[in-house]
Amino acid sequence: MSVTLSALLSPLAAKQQPLRQLFAAEPGRAKRFSTSACGIYLDYSKNLLDEQSWQALQQLATQSKIRQLSKQMQAGAAINNTEHRTVWHTRLRQQDLSNLQLAGEDIGAAITACQQQMAQLIDDLHAQRYIGYQGKPITDLVWVGIGGSLLGPQMAVEALTPYHCSPVNLHFAGNIDGAVVSDITKKLDPATTLVVVASKSFGTEETKQNALALRQWFNDAGADSNAIAHHFWATSSNVKAAAEFGIIEKHILPMWDWVGGRYSLWSAIGLPIALMIGNSAFKELLAGAAAMDEHFFNAPFSENLPVILALLGIWYINGFGCQAQALLPYSHYLRLLPSYVQQLDMESNGKSVDRRGQPLQDATAPVIWGDAGTNGQHAYHQLLHQSQLKVPADFILPLQVSHSFADQHQRLAAHCFAQTQALMQGKTEEEALAECLAAGMTQQAAAELAPHKVSPGNKPSNTLLLDALSPYHLGALIAMYEHKVFCQGAIWELNSFDQWGVELGKQLSGPIYQAISGQADGQFDCSTASLIKRFLQKP
Structure with missing residues (x-):
């Protein structure tokens, strides 16, 4: 861009009225700044936006390359320009895979074959037909991976805990710290354990070392090369390296260079998810993501969830100079979502040069952090409410829950909505003083305490309500954040799909x-x- 985003947006941000005034002036503000799609309702009315600034952001989206790049992505163009790769993770979740060609290869057939191979393995494990080298059924599966090969499936497995139906126990080994494999192997028997090594290159150091440690564990238990071949699987594009490790070809699920690690849970990297929730529910996860794809590719920007969230993020980063964003799921099962989005956002857009290799003039990508509510209220919410920092926050709450403790869910919702209200309106010194006096304090004691109880308010937040935390809605939620990151990369004119910084x-x-x-x-x-x-x- 000839004019930097900060130069364009900062003057508008400086003129922005406080949220209290915006709500007082517009009783219908919540209706004006809300929308929904794919079972997700977004209230973005508690943002530092008036009609002028919102129209300017909409114009920014229209003038950006969002539509151009999304069409190129769908067409199979190598929009990952530094690695000369197509970006086609969305194809993994589309319903109709017929006539899906890339460089003369029938990609649809390849995806279908991989999905069928996964489904057969999971059916065999669920039915206890997969028998170990000592004649016992497999009872445990160790998933070895790191980064996108771990964060995505681990997050989704946790999120969908109420849907677990597997007789096989699942264990994740990611960190190269030897304590990880040590703790896992203490509890397991090699004769009833399956190991799946997830590495596109089959050379990632952490994954390789953990796989070697697990292979040695089998060897120490007396397993020979045939037993290793029977108990080890892989998902990798390097068949040769996996074979040299001792994994037979029919146990190698494919990975494609057009699927980045942090976008890969829809591929064979999603095997742990399918294992725990079953093949049918895994298809629902894909269907939810596909529905969000359809919404993103076709909905007007003014109603487009990923575009709206992307514009709000850019508004705060480049207009207000915010450097962080809090992701606050009010769901125990979504507690790993902030860690997942950390990688999705920060590894994608944490860049200092544009697509042409020229230095960027604007800041990109916030520091993402957060935890499950209400735990955070007793930790870092103090900073959110009373510090000088502005930290935009996404609050996420499922409306339907799997447990029967209705009153606790009502209390959880009350806390969620109260936090967004408190961040928006704050508490003035006059209100704090009146509160202290009403509690029976003397005028002097109240005057001394009141400044400590002041919350400046005017802190922005979004509230996202999911109809339920089902496989379908989780798929839509994840895809929404994927496309948000894509949109921001398009506006900043950077490549969101490489990660040379690591x-x-x-x-x-x-x-x-x-x-x-x-x-x-x-x-x-x-x-x-x-x-x-x-x-x-x-x-």
Whole structure:
């Protein structure tokens, strides 16, 4: 853009009226700034928006490349321009896979074959037809992965706990910390355990080392190469490396270079989800995401959930200079959603150059953080309410729940709505003083305490109400955030689908490991050299 977003939006932000005044002036504000799609209702009325600023944001979306890039994405263009890759994770969840071609390959047939292979494995595990090398049915599955190969399935498995129907127990091994595999293997028997290694390259260090540790665990229990081949599966595009590890080809589920890791739970990376909720419910997850795709690709920007959320995010980052966003699910089962969206948003759009490699003039991507409500109310909500920082927040609440404690769900909803109201209106010093006096305090004591009870208010938030936390609605929710991130990348004119920033630390860890393990000497800065020395001298 010839004019930076901050130069365009900051003057509008500076003139924005306080939220109390906006609500007082417009009794129908909640209706004006709300919309719904795919079983998700969005109230965005508690944002620092008037008609002028909202129209300016709508114009920004219209002038952006959102529609152009989304059409190119659907057509199979390599919009991941630095890696020359198509971005087709949305194809994994579309209902009609016929005539889906890419570079002469029948992608629809490949997706269908993968889904059928997954479904057969899950049916065999559920029916206890998959027998281990000692003649016992499989009782446990260890999923080995990291990043998108772990965060997506782990989040979805937790979110859909009420739908679990699997007789097989599931365990996630991600971190390279040896405590992870150690704790898992203490509880399991190799003879009844299946291991699935999820790595596109089959070379990711954390995943490879955990897989090697698990293979050694099998070897130590007396399992031979045939037993390893029977008990290990993989999802990878590097068939050769997986075979060299000892995994037979028919146990290798495909991964495609047109599916990025953080967008991969719809592929074979979703096997843990399907395992726990069953094949039929997994199809409902895909259907919910497909419905949100349809909404995003076709709905006008003024009613488009991902576009609206994207514009609000840009408004606060580039107009107000906000550097963080809180994601606050008022659902115990959605407690891992903030961690998932952290990667989705920060790894996608945490960039400093545009698609052409030119330095960006505007800040991009907020720091995403949060936890399940109401836990956060007794921790970081203090900062949200009374600090000088403005932290836009998404509050998420399912309307239907799986448990029978109706009164507790009503109380949970009351807390959720009260937090957004308190962030919006705050409490003035006059109101705090009157409150103290009404409680029987003396005038002097009330005057001393009142400033400490002031909340400035005028803190923005969205409220997202899900009809239910079902597979369908979870699929729609995840796809909504995916498309939000895509829209923001389009407006910032960056590539949301590469992640070169994670490479440097990986590259530098190799020489450091060689120095720590005594394989080679290395030249390091004085701090790193001192840390290595200290580690080697550990008590």
